[in-house]
Amino acid sequence: MRYKITLLLFILVWAGMIIRLYHVSVKSNFYYEGLAKANIERKEYIKPVRGEITDRNGNLLAMNQIGFSLSIKPHLSTKNVEGKKSELEQAVDILLETFPDLNKTVMMKVYKKKSSPYNHKYIKVVDFIHYANMMSAYPKLSMYDGIKIEAETKRYYPYGKYAAHLIGYTGRSNRKENEADEVVDIVGKVGKSGLEKYYNTFLQGELGYQINKVTARNRAIDVLEKMLPKDNRNLELNIDIDLQKMIYEHFGDATGVAIVMKTTGEIIAAVSYPAYDPNLFVGGISSKDWKALQEDLAHPFTNKITHGTYPPGSSIKPGMALAFDKAKPGILQKSEYCPGFMTIGNSKHKFRCWKHSGHGTVYLRKAIMQSCDVYFYKKSLQVGIDAMAKNLRSFGLGVKTGVDLPREYNGVIPDKTWKMKRFKKPWFLGETVIAAIGQGYDLVTPLQIARYTALVATGNLVTPRVAKRIDGVDVNITSVPIKFNPWSISEVRKGMYDVCNTLGGTAYRLMHDLPVKVAGKTGTSQVTSIPQGMGRRLKESELAYFHRSHAWITTYAPYDNPQYVVAVLIEHGGHGGSTSAPMAGDIYRWLYKNGYITSELQKNIDTAVGMEAQESVEIKKKKEKIRKRNEELRKKSSEGLSLF
Structure with a gap:
């Protein structure tokens, strides 16, 4: 009996050692190999450009303003030492020198909220600066290693209230929306109502990515792999x-x-x-504007359709x-x-x-x-x-x-x-x-x-x-x-x-x-x-x-x-x-x-006198007028101006 017990204990000990040996030499190898790979490779997602929405004649109803976002390097000190400004405050002050209208308190608060020893990504403190405003500032800001400038788009609705309940609007995504969709999580924006919400998966496109080889200091030295995003998926409506x-x-x-x-x-x-201006919601609506919408007895926020x-x-x-x-x-x-x-x-x-x-x-x-x-x-x-x-x-x-x-x-x-x-x-x-x-x-x-x-x-x-x-x-x-x-x-x-x-x-x-x-x-x-x-x-x-x-x-x-x-x-x-x-x-x-x-009688008369050709000329003129209007709109929107 003692022999059997001794033999059983011997087998159990060796079995445990063999399992542990497998875990250390084989299974853990995959973990440490992945960890090592993560230290030399960095995957960066490329955001897709959200598709535009046009009416049946080609008029832009939802478009993207071109601009830039500003981010600050992670792990900067946030405390002043011996009367000197902290690293974070110095970086924020550089942005304020270039763009005085920015809110220093908000930028500091956003950075501190997202700052973490585990976060190695730049922290976005300014969501959007119009293209025209950035051009003169870009050479100066790009010299600072602690500031990152990225291309960004911002949704804009040229016709505002006129089609608000149909088009809807986009806004910042919440935690639940981020967890449900990887693209939303990376882009940070999602359709909140109307067609923007119904067709969100289509309009937002699919992520691209770029895998870079990096140094110990996380500096990119080579591009290992790149996949362009699938974007610019446009939506044409029946609406006039x-x-x-x-x-x-x-x-x-x-x-x-x-x-x-x-x-x-x-x-x-x-x-x-009545309706509301969907542009109010794109960057986050103010409490004053939201209160006004909620208290309006005509219920402008309700889609009565x-x-x-x-x-x-x-x-x-x-x-x-x-x-x-x-x-x-x-x-x-x-x-x-x-x-x-x-x-x-x-x-x-x-x-x-x-x-x-x-x-x-x-x-x-x-x-x-x-x-x-x-x-x-x-x-x-x-x-x-x-x-x-x-x-x-x-x-x-x-x-x-x-x-x-x-x-x-x-x-x-x-x-x-x-x-x-x-x-x-x-x-x-x-x-x-x-x-x-x-x-x-x-x-x-x-x-x-x-x-x-x-x-x-x-x-x-x-x-x-x-x-x-x-x-x-x-x-x-x-x-x-x-x-x-x-x-x-x-x-x-x-x-x-x-x-x-x-x-x-x-x-x-x-x-x-x-x-x-x-x-x-x-x-x-x-x-x-x-x-x-x-x-x-x-x-x-x-x-x-x-x-x-x-x-x-x-x-x-x-x-x-x-x-x-x-x-x-x-x-x-x-x-x-x-x-x-x-x-x-x-x-x-x-x-x-x-x-x-058009009545059937009028159709017959038009055909007899050759009005169909004339109609095609009028249609061409209308399309050319819309094309020029859209071009002017894109130009003005890049400067933060409205055509209407």
Whole structure:
């Protein structure tokens, strides 16, 4: 027994020695070899240049200003000795002699925060100096061994607020963003919102690197390997910035959203008003500017295109009618009588129509044209909320559109299950009635309304897209066909035509004399309920501003060949027909004037007289004008100036 124990101990001791010998002579060799290699080789990453963003005509919407950053050598002493300035203070003072506007306190604080015995990299204390300002200072600063000058770019948005909610902005990356992306970690900047965020991986490119052979003092003496970065990946948009500017300036004192979209899904313009200047965020926004944005009751920082959720009001009625028909085929072919209100069962509660005297006998086309509420009240009780909600969601309401913008909101198209989950309460018939006219719990985004309008116009549910080409490659736009009863969809479209072109239509006064035939639907979405005891409904102008209804109009044109959708929402604007329609009308006039919409008759005339050649000449002139504008912009931006 003793022999066995002795033998076992002998084997264990030798096994341990052999394992240790392997670890010291073989395994540790890889570690020490890597450590030795690290002492003679230094890998430096080469930052990629972020891609530019242009509109459909080539106008620069996001570009890079060329400049330099300033860094200070690590491990400098930070304490004054015998009345002499510390090494760090001496280096900072050299920078201040050259650039007096720099903040000494900030530079000292940044250096001390990042200084560490384990950090052997130069510490950046100045993020950006414009190219023109650096040129005269470069010879002097380059003489100091403790100061490092590196080429740097800074994001700049020439059109500022006009496309802020679409383009977004870049800013300094945080720890979480650095850990998630190596490129972000090295570059130190990342897209924070809009297209800058959605397409960040593409726009930022891929890192390059250079491996240098270094001396014991970490001085490079030879280049062993070099890989250039993959950068300058540009993004071309469907947006026309001139249309974007026109719409933005049209809002004036109002707030809201306007969207112009091709029926194929290409977004030509999308304005959330008011907006902010994205250039404020590039180098870090001041607390004063941030506070002003946060306290502004008009919410300029909110992207209302995809983040604003509003009751759709009567703008939902064309889709609601089609939802009725999907749930109960043939239901739309029966008329309803509107005396100005409706009650449910033995209840005395009146669900009122907007027209106090009522509309009389109402068929589908008239119900759309004159926006009769009672017609939709009665149909909704025959169908039920669950079927209504199911079909409306299939039309793109209350669900994300899939647009290429980040953090899109769903909105709400309610049903019984939703209410029970949200409020732990059952559904009531009265809630079905008000949901039928786009009130109650109904909430949609303006982009959902534009998308669903394109569906009504064409029968195709498209995925909206802001980007047109990514690095020269066309962006695919998906489309899902939805079949409707031919008679029902025809009557709905005729009703929308009547809204804008037939006397008595809710938008006739402001939309009937446009250069193109438009079909549409107005909407007035209430933000406060109307007491039952109120004998006369107050006019919107008699209400306090924040109690006034939101004003909708959603349209498509040309009526007989739908190409464009224009949807406008004016917050607390009252009636869509009088408040939102003027902007929609001016947008169609602009589209017509600038050649986006051309009648078939005009096309034939132009072809016959050879105007196509003349048009190509005009296009060439426009492109040359944009090219010169971009050149001037690049030149001025290098000097820290703005073209606009």
